[in-house]
Amino acid sequence: MNLIFKKKSYKFKLPAKLKNSKTTYLTKSGWIIKLTSNDKKIGFGEVSPLPEEDLKKCAKQLDMIPEYVEVNSLSEQINIFHPCIQSAINSALAEINERIIFKENYYFDEIDKTAILLNPENVISDLNEIKKRQSNIEKSVTIKWKVALKNNHEEEATLEEILSQIGNNIKLRIDANGSWGREIANRWADILKDIKNIDWLEQPLCVDDIDGLTELNKKIPIALDESLLKFPTLIDDWKGWQIRRPSQEKNPVKLLRELENKKALISISTSFETGIGKRWLYHLSSLQLQGPTPKVPGLAMNNFPNSFLFLNEAKKIWDLI
Numbered sequence: 001m002n003l004i005f006k007k008k009s010y011k012f013k014l015p016a017k018l019k020n021s022k023t024t025y026l027t028k029s030g031w032i033i034k035l036t037s038n039d040k041k042i043g044f045g046e047v048s049p050l051p052e053e054d055l056k057k058c059a060k061q062l063d064m065i066p067e068y069v070e071v072n073s074l075s076e077q078i079n080i081f082h083p084c085i086q087s088a089i090n091s092a093l094a095e096i097n098e099r100i101i102f103k104e105n106y107y108f109d110e111i112d113k114t115a116i117l118l119n120p121e122n123v124i125s126d127l128n129e130i131k132k133r134q135s136n137i138e139k140s141v142t143i144k145w146k147v148a149l150k151n152n153h154e155e156e157a158t159l160e161e162i163l164s165q166i167g168n169n170i171k172l173r174i175d176a177n178g179s180w181g182r183e184i185a186n187r188w189a190d191i192l193k194d195i196k197n198i199d200w201l202e203q204p205l206c207v208d209d210i211d212g213l214t215e216l217n218k219k220i221p222i223a224l225d226e227s228l229l230k231f232p233t234l235i236d237d238w239k240g241w242q243i244r245r246p247s248q249e250k251n252p253v254k255l256l257r258e259l260e261n262k263k264a265l266i267s268i269s270t271s272f273e274t275g276i277g278k279r280w281l282y283h284l285s286s287l288q289l290q291g292p293t294p295k296v297p298g299l300a301m302n303n304f305p306n307s308f309l310f311l312n313e314a315k316k317i318w319d320l321i
Helices: 052-062 071-080 083-096 123-133 152-165 182-192 210-216 226-230 252-260 275-289 314-320
Strands: 002-019 024-037 042-047 068-070 141-146 170-175 198-202 222-224 241-244 266-268
Touching: 002 071, 024 052, 024 083, 024 314, 042 083, 042 275, 042 314, 052 083, 068 071, 071 083, 083 252, 123 141, 123 152, 123 170, 152 182, 182 198, 182 210, 198 241, 210 222, 222 226, 226 241, 252 266, 252 275, 266 275, 275 314
Parallel strands: 141 170, 170 198, 198 222, 222 241, 241 266
Antiparallel strands: 002 024, 002 068, 024 042
């Protein structure tokens, strides 16, 4: 199959800065790619790296892809490219081959449908606002708190306040982005291990400390994120929760197959994609919610600007860029 390859860059300003223990994001950049087959079928993908050095690498590699290319040649060429480029190309090919068929609408707009990312500078005030917004006290709402941004003593005090305020209808996820050592991670695990509201601790230890993460997982549910990206074989080997970000994996079709086959202990998460990448997030999240361990996805719905870039219509986004 012969293909026409085209790309367009995008950049948008986030409504508020996004901060974790590693960095702070004020803007998000990437590329939309479009593949057109010789029988006029079209597939879209999104190259959505986060670190600045990855953006530069992707820019150089995308320029190496010719406009007219045969599918097998393209698949072979991208094998040595950044995983975000592989993800985008494989996503577009999956759409062309109808391996994935997107719906016109996915319903993740209500407060209880996705995890709500707390502002680490205003954790308690955010929590109070979320409690006020709950239209039905019986609904379960999930909040996500990024930690390891302040000293541990201060964050433990905030944790104590959070736990004193949330009832059974608020679930909590805590994400250290790999910034804790074993001593602090074990301390938090001991504090939280009997708390029913906790979904998991996300990546509490550095990506390489698989032994430490395995031991922690015996105390409290541990969800891997960055470790899965560095060591993809963990996707098959890790027995705990997995935070899966399709735009960062080499081939999101593998994740699609896992969810279609009802694999458990998966949660879908955003890397702040446009509407092109969000189609995959929405579709995979819908499948996960029908699986054996349904959990709301982490789509950061309250962290995007109001822009055409986030429409659920790929062609319209492409035409307007």
